[in-house]
Amino acid sequence: MLKIENVTFRYEGSKRPALSEVSLEIDRGEFLLIAGLSGSGKSTLLRLLNGLIPHFYRGEMKGRVLVDGVDTREASVAQLSKKVGLVFQNPDNQIVTLRVDREIAFGLENLGLPREEIIERINEVLKKLGIEHLRKRGTAELSGGEKQLVAIASVLAMKPDVIVLDEPTSELDPFSSARIAKVLGNLNREGVTVVVAEHRLDLFAPKANRMIVMSNGRIVREGHPRELLYRGDISLHGVRPPSVVKLARKYGVVGAQPLAVGELIVALRRGVRIDRS
Amino acid sequence: MLDPMGMVEIFRTQVGETPYSRLNPSTKFILFASFIALPLISASLPIQIFSLIAQVPLIILSRSERRVKRSLKASLLFIVVLVVLNYLTTHSLEFSLAMVLRLVSMIIASAIFMTGTSPAEIGDLLTKLKVPLQITFSFVIALRFIPVLADDVVMIITSQVSRGYELERGGFLEKVKRLIPILIPMIIIAIRRGHQLAEALETKAFGAIERRSSYVVYEYGRGDWILLIYAIIVITIGLVVGTLTPQFQLLPFRC
Numbered sequence: 001m002l003k004i005e006n007v008t009f010r011y012e013g014s015k016r017p018a019l020s021e022v023s024l025e026i027d028r029g030e031f032l033l034i035a036g037l038s039g040s041g042k043s044t045l046l047r048l049l050n051g052l053i054p055h056f057y058r059g060e061m062k063g064r065v066l067v068d069g070v071d072t073r074e075a076s077v078a079q080l081s082k083k084v085g086l087v088f089q090n091p092d093n094q095i096v097t098l099r100v101d102r103e104i105a106f107g108l109e110n111l112g113l114p115r116e117e118i119i120e121r122i123n124e125v126l127k128k129l130g131i132e133h134l135r136k137r138g139t140a141e142l143s144g145g146e147k148q149l150v151a152i153a154s155v156l157a158m159k160p161d162v163i164v165l166d167e168p169t170s171e172l173d174p175f176s177s178a179r180i181a182k183v184l185g186n187l188n189r190e191g192v193t194v195v196v197a198e199h200r201l202d203l204f205a206p207k208a209n210r211m212i213v214m215s216n217g218r219i220v221r222e223g224h225p226r227e228l229l230y231r232g233d234i235s236l237h238g239v240r241p242p243s244v245v246k247l248a249r250k251y252g253v254v255g256a257q258p259l260a261v262g263e264l265i266v267a268l269r270r271g272v273r274i275d276r277s
Numbered sequence: 278m279l280d281p282m283g284m285v286e287i288f289r290t291q292v293g294e295t296p297y298s299r300l301n302p303s304t305k306f307i308l309f310a311s312f313i314a315l316p317l318i319s320a321s322l323p324i325q326i327f328s329l330i331a332q333v334p335l336i337i338l339s340r341s342e343r344r345v346k347r348s349l350k351a352s353l354l355f356i357v358v359l360v361v362l363n364y365l366t367t368h369s370l371e372f373s374l375a376m377v378l379r380l381v382s383m384i385i386a387s388a389i390f391m392t393g394t395s396p397a398e399i400g401d402l403l404t405k406l407k408v409p410l411q412i413t414f415s416f417v418i419a420l421r422f423i424p425v426l427a428d429d430v431v432m433i434i435t436s437q438v439s440r441g442y443e444l445e446r447g448g449f450l451e452k453v454k455r456l457i458p459i460l461i462p463m464i465i466i467a468i469r470r471g472h473q474l475a476e477a478l479e480t481k482a483f484g485a486i487e488r489r490s491s492y493v494v495y496e497y498g499r500g501d502w503i504l505l506i507y508a509i510i511v512i513t514i515g516l517v518v519g520t521l522t523p524q525f526q527l528l529p530f531r532c
C-alpha cells in the first residue's frame with residue numbers, strides 16, 4: 001500500500017542527505033516500528049509518507065514514494081491526508097482549536113464534509129479511544145497524554161488507511177505512554193495500519209509485527225521485533241533492547257523471545273518448572 | 278479607598294453558563310453594538326440615563342449584577358473625580374454627568390459582551406462577518422498559543438535563573454539588556470512551534486478547498502428573537518429621545 005522506492009533526500013541547506021537509498025514497503029494491517037538514534041532519519045522517512053516531503057520541505061529528492069499506487073509528487077498533502085494521517089511528537093504544536101470536539105472536527109471541515117458526517121465521526125472516534133468525557137473540554141486544560149490522544153483522534157477522524165506517528169510519547173509520562181501504546185495496539189487489531197517511530201521499545205515492540213532500525217539515513221536492520229531485539233547486534237546502531245530482553249538473557253529464557261513482561265513471566269515459569277522436574 | 282481590582286472586577290470572566298452566554302453570538306454582538314451606539318446618539322443626559330437603565334435586563338441575564346455593583350462601588354471616587362474635572366473644563370454639571378455616564382454605560386456593555394462570549398464564539402462571529410479565514414484563524418490560533426507560550430516564558434526564566442542569571446539588576450537600560458537571554462530562546466521556540474504548527478495544518482488539509490464546512494452551527498432561539506426586538510426598540514427610543522427633543526441636546530464640543 002505504501003512503497004518507498006530507492007529514495008535519497010537532502011534538506012535544502014544541508015550537505016549530507018538525511019536519507020540515502022531507502023526502500024521500504026508497508027502492507028495493509030501492519031504495525032511497523034521504526035527505531036534508531038535521533039538524527040538517524042526517522043522523521044524524514046515519515047514525512048515522505050504523507051507528502052510533507054517534497055511538498056512542504058524543500059530539498060533534493062531522488063527515487064519515488066507511492067501511496068496506493070499514486071506518486072506523492074503528483075498528489076497534494078491534503079489529498080494524501082485522506083490516506084495517510086500523521087501525528088507529531090509535540091501535541092501542543094498540532095492542536096489548533098480551543099475545544100476537543102472542534103479539534104476533531106477541524107480536519108473534517110477542511111475536507112468539506114457535511115456536518116452530520118462530522119458529528120458521526122467525532123462520536124465514533126471519541127468512543128474508539130475511550131475519551132468521550134473530553135468532548136467539550138478546552139484543549140488548553142488537557143494533560144499531555146490527553147492532548148496526544150486528542151491529536152490521534154483528530155487524525156483518525158479523517159479515516160486514513162495508515163496512521164503514522166512520530167515519537168508520540170517522547171513528551172509524555174510513562175503512564176500516558178503506555179496508554180498510547182495500548183490504544184495503537186487496539187487500533188491495529190481493528191485493521192488500522194500503524195507506523196510509529198519510537199524510543200520506548202518496551203511499550204511498542206510487543207505490539208509491532210515488523211521493525212526497522214535506522215542509522216545515518218539508511219535502514220540497517222529489518223525484521224520481526226523479537227528476532228531483531230534478541231540478535232544483539234542492534235546496539236551497534238544505538239538501539240537499546242528493552243529490559244525484558246536483558247532479563248530474559250540473564251535468566252536464560254532467550255529461547256522464548258519474550259518482549260512483554262507477561263511473556264517473560266510465562267517463560268520464567270516454564271523454565272522453573274523444567275528445572276524442578 | 279482605591280481598589281483597582283474591584284474596579285476591573287466587571288471584566289472578570291464569568292464561570293459557567295448564563296442565559297446570556299447561551300445566546301447566539303450574533304445576537305450578543307448586535308446587543309453589544311446597540312449599547313455602544315445608544316449612548317453615542319446624543320450627549321444628552323436623558324439618553325445616558327436611558328442607556329444605563331436599558332442595560333439592566335442584560336446585566337441580569339448575564340448574572341453580572343454583583344460584578345457591576347462591586348465595580349461601580351470601587352470606581353465611585355474615580356467617577357466623582359471625573360465629573361469634577363469635566364465640570365472644571367465645561368462648566369456644565371449636566372454635561373459632565375452625561376459624559377461620565379456615557380463612559381460607564383459603554384464599559385458595562387463591553388464587559389457583558391466580553392465576559393459572556395467565548396473566544397471561539399468571537400472567532401465564529403468574525404467568520405460570519407466575512408472576515409477572511411486567515412485572519413479569523415490567526416485570532417483563534419493566537420488565543421490557543423497564549424497559554425503555551427506563557428509556559429515557555431516561565432520555563433526559560435526558570436532555567437536561566439537556575440543557572441545564576443539575575444533578571445532584576447541595574448538601571449533601566451541594563452534591565453532591558455538583561456531581557457535578551459530570555460527573548461532570544463523565546464523567539465527561537467516560537468518559530469519552531471510555528472513551523473510545526475504549519476506542518477500539522479498542512480497534514481490536516483487546511484486551506485485545501487475554498488469553502489470549508491462548519492461543524493458548529495448556532496441557532497436562533499426564542500431568547501435571541503426577543504432580545505433582537507428589544508435592541509430595535511431601545512435604539513428607536515434612543516433615536517426619538519436623542520433627536521426629537523433638542524431642548525435636551527448638549528453638543529459634546531462647545532466653543
Ligand SMILES: Nc1ncnc2c1ncn2[C@@H]1O[C@H](COP(=O)(O)OP(=O)(O)O)[C@@H](O)[C@H]1O
Nearest residue numbers: 011014018036037038039040041042043044045
Ligand atoms: N528541517 C530540516 N532541515 C534540515 N535538516 C534537517 C531537517 N530536519 C532534519 N534534518 C536533518 O536530517 C537528519 C535526519 O533527521 P530526522 O529525520 O529528524 O531524524 P530523527 O527523526 O531520527 O531524529 C539529521 O541530520 C537532521 O539534522
Ligand SMILES: [Mg+2]
Nearest residue numbers: 042043166167
Ligand atoms: Mg524525529
